Amino acid sequence: xxxARSSHDVRITGxxxxxxxxxxxxxxxxxxxxxxxxxxxxxxxxxxxxxxxDGEGIAEMAAIAARRALARARIAAADLDVIIVxxxxxxxxxxxxxxxxxxxxxxxxxxxxxxxxxxxxFLYGLGTASEFLRNPRYRRALVVASEHTSRRxxxxxxxxxxxxxxxxxxxxxxxGGERASGGRLIDYELACDxxxxxxxxxxxxxxxxxxxxxxxxxxxxxRSIAEVSGRLLARNHLTLADVTWVIPHSGTAGVQAAxxxxxxxxxxxxxxxxxxxxxxxxxxxxxxxxxxxxSGLVRPGDVVLSAAVGGGWYAAAALYTVAEVAGPxxxxx
Amino acid sequence: xxxARSSHDVRITGxxxxxxxxxxxxxxxxxxxxxxxxxxxxxxxxxxxxxxxDGEGIAEMAAIAARRALARARIAAADLDVIIVxxxxxxxxxxxxxxxxxxxxxxxxxxxxxxxxxxxxFLYGLGTASEFLRNPRYRRALVVASEHTSRRxxxxxxxxxxxxxxxxxxxxxxxGGERASGGRLIDYELACDxxxxxxxxxxxxxxxxxxxxxxxxxxxxxRSIAEVSGRLLARNHLTLADVTWVIPHSGTAGVQAAxxxxxxxxxxxxxxxxxxxxxxxxxxxxxxxxxxxxSGLVRPGDVVLSAAVGGGWYAAAALYTVAEVAGPxxxxx
Numbered sequence: 001x002x003x004a005r006s007s008h009d010v011r012i013t014g015x016x017x018x019x020x021x022x023x024x025x026x027x028x029x030x031x032x033x034x035x036x037x038x039x040x041x042x043x044x045x046x047x048x049x050x051x052x053x054d055g056e057g058i059a060e061m062a063a064i065a066a067r068r069a070l071a072r073a074r075i076a077a078a079d080l081d082v083i084i085v086x087x088x089x090x091x092x093x094x095x096x097x098x099x100x101x102x103x104x105x106x107x108x109x110x111x112x113x114x115x116x117x118x119x120x121x122f123l124y125g126l127g128t129a130s131e132f133l134r135n136p137r138y139r140r141a142l143v144v145a146s147e148h149t150s151r152r153x154x155x156x157x158x159x160x161x162x163x164x165x166x167x168x169x170x171x172x173x174x175x176g177g178e179r180a181s182g183g184r185l186i187d188y189e190l191a192c193d194x195x196x197x198x199x200x201x202x203x204x205x206x207x208x209x210x211x212x213x214x215x216x217x218x219x220x221x222x223r224s225i226a227e228v229s230g231r232l233l234a235r236n237h238l239t240l241a242d243v244t245w246v247i248p249h250s251g252t253a254g255v256q257a258a259x260x261x262x263x264x265x266x267x268x269x270x271x272x273x274x275x276x277x278x279x280x281x282x283x284x285x286x287x288x289x290x291x292x293x294x295s296g297l298v299r300p301g302d303v304v305l306s307a308a309v310g311g312g313w314y315a316a317a318a319l320y321t322v323a324e325v326a327g328p329x330x331x332x333x
Numbered sequence: 334x335x336x337a338r339s340s341h342d343v344r345i346t347g348x349x350x351x352x353x354x355x356x357x358x359x360x361x362x363x364x365x366x367x368x369x370x371x372x373x374x375x376x377x378x379x380x381x382x383x384x385x386x387d388g389e390g391i392a393e394m395a396a397i398a399a400r401r402a403l404a405r406a407r408i409a410a411a412d413l414d415v416i417i418v419x420x421x422x423x424x425x426x427x428x429x430x431x432x433x434x435x436x437x438x439x440x441x442x443x444x445x446x447x448x449x450x451x452x453x454x455f456l457y458g459l460g461t462a463s464e465f466l467r468n469p470r471y472r473r474a475l476v477v478a479s480e481h482t483s484r485r486x487x488x489x490x491x492x493x494x495x496x497x498x499x500x501x502x503x504x505x506x507x508x509g510g511e512r513a514s515g516g517r518l519i520d521y522e523l524a525c526d527x528x529x530x531x532x533x534x535x536x537x538x539x540x541x542x543x544x545x546x547x548x549x550x551x552x553x554x555x556r557s558i559a560e561v562s563g564r565l566l567a568r569n570h571l572t573l574a575d576v577t578w579v580i581p582h583s584g585t586a587g588v589q590a591a592x593x594x595x596x597x598x599x600x601x602x603x604x605x606x607x608x609x610x611x612x613x614x615x616x617x618x619x620x621x622x623x624x625x626x627x628s629g630l631v632r633p634g635d636v637v638l639s640a641a642v643g644g645g646w647y648a649a650a651a652l653y654t655v656a657e658v659a660g661p662x663x664x665x666x
Contacts, residue, residue, distance in 0.1 A: 008468075059527075088426055088427060089426070091425070091426050092424070092535065093421055093422070093424050093485070093535040093539065094421060094451055094534065094535050094541065094644045094645070095530045095531070095534065095644050095645045095646070096449050096450070096645050098525065098645070099525040099526055099527035099529075099530055099645045099647065100527040101527070102525060102526075102527050103526070103527030103530070104527070111523035111524050111525055112525050113448065113449075113450050113457055113523075113525070113647075114449055114450075115447075115448070116429050116446075116447055116449075117446050117447075118428075118429075128461060128464075131461075131464040131467060131468055132461075132464050134464060134467040134468070135464055135467070137568075152426070190444035190446075191444050192435060192444055192446070193432055193435075193436070194392075194433040194434070194435050194436030194437070195436055196432075197428045197432055197433050197436070198428070200427055200428065201427065202425065202426040202427050208427065235470075311428050312427065312428045312429050312431070312432045313428070313432055314432065314446075
């Protein structure tokens with residue numbers, strides 16, 4: 001079944017990602033307090049993860065991913081109206097990074113702001129940006145997630161095996177009819193639940209700490225993802241049979257396994273590049289989209305369901321199709 | 334001139350505020366490193382400011398202000414679709430407060446998220462919420478600012494004379510035609526500028542620190558407020574002559590004086606209750622609206638221009654009319 005067209009037609013005209021220069025494999029990571037046996041490493045499932053260095057701050061990584069996405073969309077930063085930066089892993093009281101992202105891009109007329117929402121921040125940003133584009137005075141939006149997730153792992157802990165740094169961006173454009181190329185943001189769904197506010201916290205040192213058993217966390221994540229995804233599909237008169245690929249936020253291997261179970265889909269239709277980048281928090285979805293389009297697996301017109309959960313407790317999902325990729329110098333299809 | 338009607342009709346159907354139980358006057362504040370002479374106190378201009386205590390966390394203060402605003406709007410929390418919490422003064426990596434605000438209110442079907450944007454957070458939230466209300470599936474939104482600004486002042490510094498804690502909320506409803514009571518959110522304008530990102534920072538201890546001279550800061554604040562307000566008025570074919578009251582974010586007495594100069598309005602048309610609450614950051618505008626409507630100065634139908642700046646650098650403005658006030662048990666006009 002084809003997704004229904006609504007009068008609000010938002011196109012995803014560009015997407016891109018950025019990984020740090022330093023990608024640690026399991027042999028170059030600083031030693032753990034308790035060395036991980038090969039079986040442990042296999043169960044954890046991450047082969048590489050990035051550590052941002054000098055010149056790879058939240059704003060700088062966001063700007064690189066954004067420039068690549070803008071080049072693919074063939075849009076000048078000066079033509080952006082809205083910039084939303086998802087970031088919680090280097091959250092500061094003041095100043096935020098979003099105005100600096102705007103400055104680095106030279107997006108003169110855009111306003112910019114930051115969203116947290118933990119690992120669900122990119123999808124919250126996507127939903128928010130699509131609503132701004134209903135306003136006739138806004139036409140083009142950038143949603144960029146940029147995270148230093150590695151810095152939320154206690155040094156020496158197994159978290160350092162899992163958590164990585166990355167940035168990923170989507171460019172959204174309201175279709176004016178004459179320019180209807182690009183993938184389409186079909187719809188989104190946002191949710192949150194304060195009853196689970198205490199299950200993930202950050203220590204005074206800045207390290208993430210989960211207060212419930214991993215099994216419980218995986219079950220909650222899968223249930224939340226099933227709920228928001230189910231509401232989203234039902235509202236759009238779609239079922240999982242209409243979805244080509246599920247590209248979820250890839251929290252841990254346990255969460256991924258729980259997602260596979262809850263969707264009851266063949267595992268090969270659920271795509272993550274967790275093994276090669278680790279858990280990059282809110283950046284995981286745009287980074288995976290860029291990866292799987294570049295690899296040729298996800299193709300123009302494929303219907304993608306993305307879903308994420310995040311400590312808070314947040315849950316979000318989005319349905320979209322993906323545009324053809326054009327390099328910076330290439331013509332757009 | 335009457336503000337033009339747009340097809341997107343968002344009503345402000347409730348507003349309210351909350352001040353902490355402990356309101357320090359200048360004699361009960363802990364001693365300063367260098368005592369302030371009466372002339373200094375007069376120039377600083379704050380007579381009272383609140384210090385949040387036990388049971389007055391960000392989420393708890395937000396929930397009290399929100400309940401009052403919902404009661405005035407005669408809306409049940411369960412009917413809210415969107416909740417935006419502005420807060421930067423107790424910003425945490427994880428978890429955020431917004432899901433807990435939702436839980437405390439019992440707003441079962443709403444999604445909630447947090448915005449920073451420093452002192453401009455309430456107006457950024459107002460703009461964002463109004464765009465969500467363009468989506469037919471959302472009808473009612475809560476925007477609530479809740480700040481522990483006092484905790485960003487170094488103990489013993491003069492900042493403790495200025496910075497206070499408070500919460501303030503607006504309830505927004507998309508008018509379905511049949512229910513067009515309440516004030517109207519006419520329009521809003523958002524801006525930011527990363528070139529000034531470094532002028533306000535937070536020390537490792539969590540204390541706000543301004544890196545430029547107060548005179549420069551006041552000039553920048555006034556210029557930014559004039560720019561966003563000017564664009565907002567021009568787009569709506571209005572001038573300051575159409576505005577009954579300017580209710581700005583009241584940063585400091587110096588900023589207020591600069592705002593008076595830049596607007597070239599009689600000072601009595603620019604309203605702040607800074608003297609009685611201090612600088613309560615993003616909560617200042619809804620707290621002042623509640624105060625001046627309760628005092629009878631601002632009356633239904635009056636056109637209000639609110640504007641704010643915030644470290645980042647952010648600037649925002651909104652034009653609106655104010656609803657009649659109905660107590661929790663009273664009929665709505």
